[in-house]
Amino acid sequence: MIRTGCPAHNCGGRCLLKVFVRDGVIVRIETDDRPGDTVADPQLRACVRGRAYRKRQYHPDRLMHPLKRVGKRGEGKFERISWDEALDRIASEFERVKKAYGNSAFYVPYGTGSYNQINGRQTAQRLMNLYGGSLGFYNSYSWAAISAATPTVYGTAVTGNQRQDWLNAKYILMWSWNPAEMRDGTNSEYFVQKAREKGARVVCIDPRMTLSAVALADEWIPIRPGTDAAMMSAMAYVMVDEKLTDADFVRTHCVGFDETQMPAGAEGAESYKDYLFGTRDGVAKTPEWAESICGVPRATIARIAREYATTKPGVLYQGYGMQRRAYGEQAVRAGCVLAAITGNVGVPGGWASGIALQAPDGGPFWLVFPVGENPVKAIIPSFLWTEAVLRGKDMGEADGVRGVPKLATDIKCIWAVACNALINQHGNVNRTARILADEKKVEFLLVQDNFLTPTAKFADIVLPVCTQFETWGLEDGWKYGDEVILMPKIVEPPGETKSDYRICSEIAARLGLEKTYTEERTERDWVAWSLDRYRQSRFPGVPSLDELENSNAGIYSVPVTKPAVAFADFRRDPAKHPLPTPSGKIEIFSKRLHDMGRPAEIPAVPKYIQEWESPFGPEAAKYPLSAIGHHYLSRVHSTLEGVDWLEEAFPQRLFINPVDAGPRKIKNGDRVKIWNDRGAVVVKCRLTPRIMPGVVALPQGAWWTPDAKGVDRRGSVNVLSSERWTPLAFGNAQHTIMVQVEKAEAA
Template identity: 35%
Template sequence: TYGPTAILDQSYAGASYGVLHKSDQIEGLLGRFLGMFGCRTNSWSVPSYQGNTFASRMSYGTIQDGNEDDAFMHSKLIIMWGWNPAYTFHGGNTFYYMRKAKQRGCKFVVIDPQYTDSASAYDAWWIPIRPNTDAAMMAGMAHYIFANNLQDQEFIDKFVQGMDEGTMPDWAKGQENFKDYIMGVSDGIPKTPEWAADICGVSAEDIVKLADMYATTKPAALKASWSPGRNAYGEQYARMANALQAMTGNVGKLGGCAEGVGKGWHAEGVAYPYDQFANVWFAAIKSDRWAHCVLNYPNVKREEIGIWPRGDATDGTIPNIRGIFWQGSDWFNQLTNINKEIEAIDKLNSYGEGESLLVCMDSTITPTGIWADYLLPIATHFERHDVALPWYKGHYYIHRPKVINPMGESKTDFQVFTELAYRLGFGPGYNPKANRDYFNNPDAVDEAYLIDWWGKVQHHQGVEWTWEEFKKRGVYKFVFDEPHVAFKEQIEQGKPFQTASGKIEIFSGQLAQITDWTKTSYGYYIPAIPKWIEPWESLNHPLTEKFPFHMISPHPRWRTHSIFNNIPWLRETFSQEVTMNASDAAKLDIGMGDIVEIWNDRGKVVVPVYV
């Protein structure tokens, strides 16, 4: 009734992430199902790290910019920018390798509004910073490095585009380069440490000290974590970090760091059919703009919702969203402005019976599931056969045998989509190894898919174990002769970077040549070089007269987002609290354990205080 864009795919890597039962925006089970059905608006962008993803693609041409964590052992300086690996890490041994670095004499620096357990564990120099001003502080560091000629000019000349006038491409001669911006040549404003200090709240002396440490300590790892990029113009922070990493020659070096996104070793990630239907979409919008689209349809501009360009007549079509599929994702916990999302759901429900469809597939009743018309219980990892993949870091596969049969009415994701496909007339195409009995007994079919997948692992990655041996042993870990270092081949062997120029693009040729920003997925102008852009909300904003505090939401120690919140003893041990600076608490006469209400125009929470 409402066309091929009416159903919004909001799958992501939540409860379902393995080679056979996968929730994913691009290669997931839901995307292929809706593609074969012929109705799908995709959700692009990952709220966790979209700023870093954008930056890595512009700077390096890929998001595989990460070293394996054992490379940290070889660093002499580690700058944890917005990173608290005591609570959040990509691989199981992150803290171990960083402890080894500490034992070898590595110095640690933490830039974070909060003093973290990581800062304590490594006896780090803690530099508190105003939230969302990271790019300004980095620009101040770059100015000091340039002004004192501490940049690795040989590295820049060989591997970098647009760092200075001499590395600009011929077609862009005369356009603004990074050094001219930093030194104030192009805009009359030198980005000095003093200039940065007024913005970010870090003293000019500390900015100078850190810049000097980073430029003169080799090798040094500036780990630009995801959290500072979850802000207005977060991509500028991430690209500014890329510029610092490149100007000091710490890219592609053991003990250095180009992260970023942090994705390293590439796994063989898909066991189910991956064909021409795998990522069919008829519209794609930025994942956190769906509520705006629903609430304002049809009076919506493409740039407001991040419409992904298409090369056909449907380009720019605003989707009339009437249904949402949540598979293994909890957007009502993960996205911003939840009250606006609830308002959008209320609008969909107001259309009346049969005029909207909200489906949630998960193993628990999540905050998102509460709003669903249909809640489909999905088997947990213990109730299905699969193989676990590394999450960005690590180089291994973990066999996950089926321990018990699914409880109650639970089924696996693959069972649910296969059954729906049969009822809609394309069952054999969706699951070619199965028949209609798959809904009742998936074991033999799942085994067949996993055996075929293991064959790809053997062929593509040189694994000699048989499938039966892998099942018996449970874990296959790849052994490298040396730590995996992103872009080592580019630096040591002259292999081109995956950018158009074949170099690290601090001046992005792609961004520089865009003439109509409304027809890009970004929607609005993004400078070709990293810049400090004043965000529309920060402690430097006039809104502070009404709302004098900046609330950030770091990961808790006892949960993974909302996961584990339903465990009673964890909730008794660790309550959800707000951490407040002691001086702020004193001004408000607030003490440890007091119950407070925190609010702004978007909503409110009532929580105890930890001073």
């Protein structure tokens, strides 16, 4: 039995596994059972995905050999080739692209298939940087809007207390947050449960009655997708109107609340109170106003406002689904402002909201493998890579380009490592497929993966990668946590599979960079090097690699006995410990956003803005249902697709309320067609009252599988989603979808 970290996909957790091996084969997987399980240092128990991983490890569809495309891109027609032929072709294409277009034509896209140091895109980025660089990116598909919006209020992303402090809360609002399914840090659901056992009231606000709502909450409040900022604004109205705010804290620690607090240069601008009471637009943001927008009864809105404002300290935890929408920045900022005006910032049991990285140091690193400096200074928003393929030379600051006034070239070569975001996880799959099918645009596409994913089917060369059980690795927590987990090599790689690091080393050799790239280190050597980085920073007491391996503990953790509270010093003395905002205070009104001069899309105070696809827009006549693509226990995004144990327990279905199914003559288990102008999906449905009427949910991550007519038959929600981006963060808005649903014809 070997203890190891659960393979480091982007699941929201980092857990400890017990892997049982017989004759070089994994025969059973269990999870953490260390004695002394405490709130300060809890066990890191894996979910069903980690426990079922053996079925992925030995899946018959795993890639075993290098492949060369012999058909059209996307057809999935390949032939087996040798490693030498594959590596020679790659080196030749790299040299050709570099000579013809320069290094900014290369792109190593966002991909979250591995964070174990040795497998993952970081290994390719290191080589690219040594080779002269590549077009870079910033933000992510997960956190773009929330990462950009939070600092506009607090000046930092480190706005979260250590989670043990949740046990000091008396009220917890789980807003668009579902830790029981997507984890959001191993044990987040455990800490909520413990807080509830101590008497905290827990309310879940979500379009779906999620597993978190069922298991953790005292109350579920369904809300129409994309309208969270409307409900938050109405809650703020109630608090201000009924004098439930922490007026002293607002006066001493905030700017922009009312006309007396406006920053220099914006004295006559609209304050937050002006917005709430309709001073400028004539519309007071009352619960009555919000009810018609968000679908939450006015009495419920007012009650939740009073509860959160008076049952203190309280946590308003914002999940990420509500910020992957058309104006996702607004709900984030509105939640931060609710925390501020109630005085729940900088106190034990409170929560400043926003992205909430862990105090005091920002929490886990995720990756410490050294990629070096990128000689190419141009970077783009991660979600806009298709734009850089189509019109890169025309992209500049207005398109989110940083580092240069304008891109020098379009993307011509993509090296996708541990990445299914080119096709499956990007918005508007059919559009992306058309872009990648054109070999005059992206001239060379290299993919490294464990399986022939929808993205890999468009590759010119596909390289087979071993799993994290078949190489060395190291991981720390996912957003939260105070532990380092060792991932020793447990079994040998099958077939001709290799680690991403070894593949990159062999490409480096073809480019004359092998010694510079490897520094003559093996995979295990780099894990030892990575442990040293943790020893020099967050974990000075972490054992050596030999000690950790020989102990078979699998983990080094630091108990949290006195949880850190974000902004405690600022709360105590804002003059001595100012925030890193322009004013040094919490910016309810952002002068920086005001000066951008785009108030309709980027207002200086958080506002509800009707989405570009909405039940209230003209598109609703044709497409009346809001669709969302939530996380699901059968997959980690698109990873673990095809694992029969998980699919039996959590089959891919369209979830639809009987209120919407009835007029369409749809019965439970029927095959239904979901479509809009971007494409169509056919999949079985599940009728359930656990979703708000007017909303349907299709779990994200199912592999795009089009039939001869282009209709997806697997349930890929990104056939329906859009490639449009949010105005401030240039982030993905893939949850803003309007669709129609009907019973599918027999096929």
